[in-house]
Amino acid sequence: MISTGLIRDTYAASRILKFSTDSLFIHINYSHKIFDYIDNPNGFICNTMMRAYLQRNQPQNTIFLYKSMLKNNVCIDNYTFPLLVQASTVRLSEAEGKEFHNHVIKTGFGSDVYVKNTLINMYAVCRNLVDARKMFDESPVLDSVSWNSILAGYVQVGNVDEAKVIFDKMPMKNVIASNSMIVLLGRSGRMSEACQLFDEMMEKDVVSWTALISCYEQHGMYTQALDLFTQMCSNGISVDEVVAVSVLSACAHLLVVQTGESVHGLVIRVGFESYVNLQNALIHMYSTCGDVMAAQRLFYTSSHLDQISWNSMISGYLKCGSLEKARELFDSMAEKDAVSWTTMISGYAQHDHFSETLALFQEMLHEDNKPDETTLVSVLSACTHLSALDQGKWIHAYIRKNGLKVNSILGTTLVDMYMKCGCVENALEVFNGMEEKGVSSWNALILGLAMNGQVERSLDMFQKMKECGATPNEVTFVAVLGACRHMGLVDEGRSYFNAMTRHYNVEPNIKHYGCMVDLLARVGLLKEAETLIDSMPIAPDVATWGALLGACRKHGNSEMGERVGRKLLELQPDHDGFHVLLSNIYASKGNWDSVLDIRVAMTRQGVVKVPGCSMIEANGAVHEFLAGDKSHAQINEIEEMLAEMEKRLKVMGYAPGTDEVLLDIDEEEKESTLFRHSEKLAIAYGLIAIAPPTPIRIIKNLRICSDCHAAAKLISKAFDREIVVRDRHRFHHFKDGSCSCMEFW
């Protein structure tokens, strides 16, 4: 019929069009074709088509059709404007809505209650409460839709007081009004009032239940959300795709995969699997709860996938550690958005694949993608772990250049990066410039200052933190006690430790006890440290005993050292450091037989001493040195520099501290072994490759040894160079013959 030419029977045409548009399963293109064949469509036909566009989420076509009605002098009526105004509401365009409001006034349809209500609603949704209220107040006819629309406006802007006034004054409160109020109260954190209203409702529908369930969900009250959902089901309300999404989110947070599965079963039974959002919520729930196979099944069998589905699946693989599968999926994506990139980048960072993190970030930039704050947090953390200061600085510059917002998380990450790269002043600059500071920001600051030897400043910041109204948490006290430990401030440490529980309601955990044991033991209060271990309410861990062992070695208490060392080797027979420490204790007493025993034990256990390794960034590359390493391309120059260093140091009275050398060899050999330590090789290379006044920055994987520490102090004076060494514990800033650590390390 259609193909024979234009349809001239307007009535027949309107029936056909109405039939095709009313059924949402019929594709819009079909209706569109019919419409095109209609000769001179009248107002009714155009309205029908406008509605079809609106219902299928094509508001722009609704508006376009209206404009062509104007052009072709098609009769506009009181059915046209509500559709038109709704279209501008969906598009969230107040300017468009206002324009159509003017048309309404000019054409004289302003008194139609439908037209008026859609206009009130348009202003309300666009948060223009002034104009919404004006229309509402000036209207001689108000029905329940008018009241609910103005109420929705106050819900929209979160004005509880005004909404309450409207709600109380309403002549006929229906379910819709109460549902809106529940949402508003819940969003404003007034959960008890929301619950009360919910309980008072005579008639509740699925929206009422969803409103309250989602409020619980948003406030992190996941258990309550699930309880309410159970009640909803037993009240005979059937589950729809909206409530399911909220409930699945709660399941994901609580990691209750079984509940999630039953929700899955319910929605399949009701037949809602084709909703993309619901699919995504399911994929997320399964992968968060560790059932990545279930997530994968959904993903690969679904016919409707969107960007979020892909990103969720990648994230699911990353959560369970399948980096390769995640990368494979990532690489196969047709279009990657910022979230896809960040997901993959941060996945690498979280699994300690820092080089991959930086490499993928480079790729992201190379493909012209704009990283945002979240991306940079992960990339910066990789820089911190790799001590890649130059890259870290580059990212900081990128943030400034692109005007990205340094929020509390990004700022804290920057502070941490600068601190852990030994750049205290840069860290402070970032910190002072931060608008919002969280507890973590203060923690990074306190920790960083202490780590860089500025203990007094660190403790001052703890005071200042409290003055600024931040509440110290567990991590804060690890940092504060750590600061005390870095300078041997025993009395201060004791008083902070006591204040934790007394004034700040923070129970000490194993790390706090470890700090205290270390602090006491380090200054020689070995007995007191051991007593503290014995009286701890928590079982001491290997690190706590290890701290005591290290102190025994330092203070030459070989009796306790042997006892503790033996205990540690029982607790963790494969730990290289404890073997070495105990062996050092024996070696310092000249007890070479026991040293040999330990060597044999290490071989038997397959324990390998982690070789000392120092890194130095110079001329855009990272150079690694192992002890006695001869593999560097410029080894001859380095050897010459070592000789020069040794010569100048001897003049200054340097005596090699050979008692730290584990090997049973003679003194002269010991000296030359000492002088081939990785730190010294790196320093020698730094003196060659890095022009003053740039500091020589070195990262060592183990603690710096006492001989290298003494030597570095002298080198800083003899060569007039600043040397910064980050060992696995803290920073040492060597300058003018002294070190920022003040010998506490």
Next chain:
DNA sequence: GTAGGGTTAG
């Protein structure tokens, strides 16, 4: 023909 509920990816 007009009014109400959701979240999911870093």
